[in-house]
Amino acid sequence: MKTPIYFSHEIRQLEQLARESGISDLMERAGMAAAELARELLAGKTSVLVIAGPGNNGGDALVAARHLKAWWFKVNIVFIGETAKLPPDAANALQAWLAIGGELLDAIPADGKWDMVIDGLFGIGLARELSGRYLELVREINRMNLPVLALDIPSGLDADAGQTFRAAIHASHTLSFIALKPGLLTAYGPDYCGQIHVDTLELDAPALLKPNGWLLEKTEVAAALKPRPRNSHKGMLGSVGILGGASAMCGAALLAGRAALKLGAGRVYAALLADAAPAVDIGQPELMLCAPEKLFQLDHLNCLAVGPGLGQSPQAVQLLRQALETELPLVLDADALNLLAIHDDMQELTKSRKGSTILTPHSAEAARLLSSTTHDIQQERVHSATLIAQRLNCLVVLKGAGSICATPKGEWFVNPTGNPGMSSAGMGDVLSGMIAALIAQRLTPQSALLLAVYLHGAAADDWVEQGVGPIGLTATEVADAARMLLNRWIYSPVA
Ligand SMILES: NC(=O)C1=CN([C@@H]2O[C@H](COP(=O)(O)OP(=O)(O)OC[C@H]3O[C@@H](n4cnc5c(N)ncnc54)[C@H](O)[C@@H]3O)[C@@H](O)[C@H]2O)[C@@H](O)CC1
Ligand SMILES: [K+]
Structure with missing residues (x-):
C-alpha cells in the first residue's frame, strides 16, 4: 500500500x-x-x-x-x-x-x-x-x-x-x-x-480525499526494474551521454559517467568541453570520452545528462540549446539549470519538448529558476518543486534533506532516504548519471527519477550504517553502494 x-x-x-x-x-x-x-x-x-x-x-x-x-x-x-x-x-x-x-x-x-x-x-x-x-x-x-x-x-x-x-x-x-x-x-x-x-x-x-503527495518507498520504486534476461546485450541496456566537464570541472562529468556505468547503462559516453580534456578516463576506462560535437552525431543515445561541470561559456549555451532541440530524454543539472534560468528561449524550448526533461536543482538553483530566494524555496519546498515542474513541463527533483520529486501533473513525492554525508561535492553529478542510466534501461523517466533519488539516499545510508560517513562520505562511494543495493533489491529481494 x-x-x-x-x-x-x-x-x-x-x-x-x-x-x-x-x-x-x-x-x-x-x-x-x-x-x-x-x-x-x-x-x-x-x-x-x-x-x-x-x-x-x-x-x-x-x-x-x-x-x-x-x-x-x-x-x-x-x-x-x-x-x-x-x-x-x-x-x-x-x-x-x-x-x-x-x-x-x-x-x-x-x-x-x-x-x-x-x-x-x-x-x-x-x-x-x-x-x-x-x-x-x-x-x-x-x-x-x-x-x-x-x-x-x-x-x-x-x-x-x-x-x-x-x-x-x-x-x-x-x-x-x-x-x-x-x-x-x-x-x-x-x-x-x-x-x-x-x-x-x-x-x-x-x-476520502485524493492525495497529491506520496512517500517514496523501496517496494514501490524498486518494482520498476526487472531482472535482465540471460540473453541480453549492451544495446538492450541503452546508451547514456554526459555533456559537461569544462576546464577545471572534468571530474563532475566523469563522476556522472561512472555512476551511469555502475547503474547498468550498456554504453556511456562523456563529452567534455575542456580544451585539455583527457582522452581516456584512466580510473574508469570503460567510459568513452569524446568531443561534444561527436555526442550529437551518435544515433543510439537513449538519454543525455547535461550540466555536470558544464560551465556557462558560449559553447555551453550553444550545446545546451542543441540538447534541448533533440527529442532525447534529458537530465539537466548544475550549470544547465543556471543557463536555463537566464535564457527565456531555452525555457520555451523546454516546455514544448517531445522528449522528457528532468531537472535536478538544489535550493539555490531552484531559486534561480523561479526568480526567488533560497530562503523562500526552503520555506515552500513542495510548492517550489511542483511550480517548476508545471511551469517548465518537466519532472523535477528539488534536492536537500527530504528531496521533493514533482511532476507536471501536480503529483509530488518526498524521499525519506539520505543523510548529511551527502552534503559533499559530486553527489549531484552521481545522481544525474544514475537517473540517465535508468532511463537508458527503458524505465519511464518518472520511474527512473523516483528510483534513482531513493536509491542515491539509501546508498549513502548504507555506508553510514557501516560506519563510513556521514563524515567524509564520497560521491564515488555512493555510486558503488547504489550498484550493490540495486543488484540486491532486484536479484535477492528478500535480503
Ligand atoms: N485535524 C484532525 O483531524 C485532528 C486533530 N487532532 C489534533 O488537533 C491538532 C490541531 O488542533 P488545533 O487546530 O486546535 O491546533 P493546535 O492544538 O496545534 O494549536 C492551536 C492553538 O494554538 C494557538 N497558537 C498557534 N500558534 C501559537 C503560538 N505561536 N503561540 C501561542 N499560541 C499559538 C492557537 O491560537 C490555538 O489556540 C492536530 O495537530 C492534532 O494533534 C486530533 O485530535 C485528531 C484529529
Ligand atoms: K506536538
Whole structure:
C-alpha cells in the first residue's frame, strides 16, 4: 500500500469529511493511539510528563494522559493556556481528566523525574513564531534530554514546510495522526521528528480525499526494474551521454559517467568541453570520452545528462540549446539549470519538448529558476518543486534533506532516504548519471527519477550504517553502494 502525504489544510478537510460521515471521536482515537505507543516505548518504565497546549493537540495529550493514568503510570500534566478557551473536544478531554482525579500544573516542577515526555503543546494549528512561556517551555523540554513522544508533530515545527517557528521540540518519536505531513519529512523535519509513526485513526484517507503527495518507498520504486534476461546485450541496456566537464570541472562529468556505468547503462559516453580534456578516463576506462560535437552525431543515445561541470561559456549555451532541440530524454543539472534560468528561449524550448526533461536543482538553483530566494524555496519546498515542474513541463527533483520529486501533473513525492554525508561535492553529478542510466534501461523517466533519488539516499545510508560517513562520505562511494543495493533489491529481494 502506498503511503499518502497531506498538507495540514487537507488534514483539516479529512477531519471535516470524517465528521460529516458521522465520526466524532477522532480525538479519543488519537489519544488512545498515543497512550498505546507511549506504553510500548516506556517498556516497563513508569513515569511520564505530559505537556498540553491550548488547542486540540493539547486535547490529544489529555486523552493520552487519562489512559496512562488508568493503566497505573505516574502522570504529571503541565498545561499552558486558558482552560476556558479550549476548543470543545479538548475541553471535554480536560473534564474527563479532572473527573478521574487528574490535576494540571502550570510549570514543570524543578525536582521532578520522568522517563518520558509527551509533547502535546502544538500540532498543525501552530500559526506563528513561538514566544514567551511557550518558547521557554520548548527550550526547557529540550534541555531535559529525555525521550520525547511528539503528538502529531514536534511542537514548533511547521507541518507543511518543515521549518521551525523559532524553536521546536526535539522528539525521539513522532506519532502523526491520520497521515504524514510534508513538514515531518523535509527541510528540518527529519532533524526534529526522530522515528516517525503514523496512526490513521481508522480513516481511509485516500478514499476520502485524493492525495497529491506520496512517500517514496523501496517496494514501490524498486518494482520498476526487472531482472535482465540471460540473453541480453549492451544495446538492450541503452546508451547514456554526459555533456559537461569544462576546464577545471572534468571530474563532475566523469563522476556522472561512472555512476551511469555502475547503474547498468550498456554504453556511456562523456563529452567534455575542456580544451585539455583527457582522452581516456584512466580510473574508469570503460567510459568513452569524446568531443561534444561527436555526442550529437551518435544515433543510439537513449538519454543525455547535461550540466555536470558544464560551465556557462558560449559553447555551453550553444550545446545546451542543441540538447534541448533533440527529442532525447534529458537530465539537466548544475550549470544547465543556471543557463536555463537566464535564457527565456531555452525555457520555451523546454516546455514544448517531445522528449522528457528532468531537472535536478538544489535550493539555490531552484531559486534561480523561479526568480526567488533560497530562503523562500526552503520555506515552500513542495510548492517550489511542483511550480517548476508545471511551469517548465518537466519532472523535477528539488534536492536537500527530504528531496521533493514533482511532476507536471501536480503529483509530488518526498524521499525519506539520505543523510548529511551527502552534503559533499559530486553527489549531484552521481545522481544525474544514475537517473540517465535508468532511463537508458527503458524505465519511464518518472520511474527512473523516483528510483534513482531513493536509491542515491539509501546508498549513502548504507555506508553510514557501516560506519563510513556521514563524515567524509564520497560521491564515488555512493555510486558503488547504489550498484550493490540495486543488484540486491532486484536479484535477492528478500535480503
Ligand atoms: N485535524 C484532525 O483531524 C485532528 C486533530 N487532532 C489534533 O488537533 C491538532 C490541531 O488542533 P488545533 O487546530 O486546535 O491546533 P493546535 O492544538 O496545534 O494549536 C492551536 C492553538 O494554538 C494557538 N497558537 C498557534 N500558534 C501559537 C503560538 N505561536 N503561540 C501561542 N499560541 C499559538 C492557537 O491560537 C490555538 O489556540 C492536530 O495537530 C492534532 O494533534 C486530533 O485530535 C485528531 C484529529
Ligand atoms: K506536538
